[in-house]
Amino acid sequence: MARTLTFKIFRYNPGEPGVKPRMDEFRLTEIPMMTLFVALNKIREEQGPSLMFDFVCRAAICGSCGMMVNGEPKLACRTLTQDLPEAVTLMPLPVFKMVGDLAVDTGTWFRMMNERIGGWIHTDKMFDLQAEEARMPNKLAIKIYDADRCIECGCCIAGCATANIREDFLGAAGLNRVARFMVDPRDDRSTAQYFEVVGTDEGAFGCVGLMACHDNCPQQVPLLDQLAFVRRKLAFAGLGFDKK
Numbered sequence: 324m325a326r327t328l329t330f331k332i333f334r335y336n337p338g339e340p341g342v343k344p345r346m347d348e349f350r351l352t353e354i355p356m357m358t359l360f361v362a363l364n365k366i367r368e369e370q371g372p373s374l375m376f377d378f379v380c381r382a383a384i385c386g387s388c389g390m391m392v393n394g395e396p397k398l399a400c401r402t403l404t405q406d407l408p409e410a411v412t413l414m415p416l417p418v419f420k421m422v423g424d425l426a427v428d429t430g431t432w433f434r435m436m437n438e439r440i441g442g443w444i445h446t447d448k449m450f451d452l453q454a455e456e457a458r459m460p461n462k463l464a465i466k467i468y469d470a471d472r473c474i475e476c477g478c479c480i481a482g483c484a485t486a487n488i489r490e491d492f493l494g495a496a497g498l499n500r501v502a503r504f505m506v507d508p509r510d511d512r513s514t515a516q517y518f519e520v521v522g523t524d525e526g527a528f529g530c531v532g533l534m535a536c537h538d539n540c541p542q543q544v545p546l547l548d549q550l551a552f553v554r555r556k557l558a559f560a561g562l563g564f565d566k567k
C-alpha cells in the first residue's frame with residue numbers, strides 16, 4: 324500500500340519581515356520512484372502555491388536544489404522518497420543567504436570563493452586563438468576533471484562544522500577548486516602564491532577533519548583527498564621541497 328508522507332517544511336520570506344519563520348505541514352501520497360523534486364512540485368501545485376524552492380536541471384547537474392533533508396544536505400532532484408522515512412523535514416541549506424523557504428543564494432557565496440582563490444588559469448602567456456588545443460596526458464586530464472565535477476550545490480559547505488561557525492572559511496568546495504588549479508600545468512602560480520591564498524585557518528588549515536563534506540558530496544568528488552593534496556603541497560613548500 325502506498326505510504327502517506329508527512330512533510331514538515333521551513334517557511335520564511337525575507338520580503339515579509341513582519342512574518343516570523345514557521346514550519347508548515349503537508350501530507351502526500353507516495354508514488355513509485357518519486358523524488359523530492361516531484362513531491363515538492365505536487366505540494367506546490369495542490370497545497371502550497373507560495374512554496375519557494377529552486378530547481379533547474381532535475382538531473383543532479385545544475386546544483387540548485389540542495390536542501391537539508393532530515394538534517395542532511397542533499398540534492399532534492401536525486402533523492403527518492405522511498406529512501407526516506409514517512410516523516411520528512413525540509414530546511415534550507417545553512418551558511419548561504421536565504422532567498423525564501425527552501426531557496427538559498429549559493430551563487431554569491433561561490434562567486435566570493437572563486438574571487439578569493441583566483442579560480443581561473445593564471446598565466447602571462449598570450450592566448451593564441453589559432454593555436455592547436457594544448458595536449459595533456461590522459462591521467463592528468465582525469466585528475467583535473469575529477470575536481471571539475473563539482474556542481475557548486477553547496478552541500479559540502481552546509482554540512483561543514485567550520486563553515487557553519489566561521490563565514491570566512493573556504494570549505495571543501497574552495498579547497499577542491501584550489502587543488503584543481505594546482506595540478507593544472509597551464510596555471511603558473513607557485514605553491515608559495517597558493518600559500519598566500521589558502522595557507523591559513525580560513526583555508527587549508529581550518530578544517531577540523533569531521534569529513535561531512537566528503538560524505539555529503541552528491542557527485543562523490545574525493546574532497547578529503549583534495550584537502551590532503553593541498554595541505555601536503557603547502558607543507559612541502561614550507562619545508563623547501565616544492566620549488567614550483
Ligand code: FES
Pocket residue numbers: 377378379380381382383384385386387388389398399400401
Ligand atoms: S535540479 Fe539541478 S541539481 Fe537538482
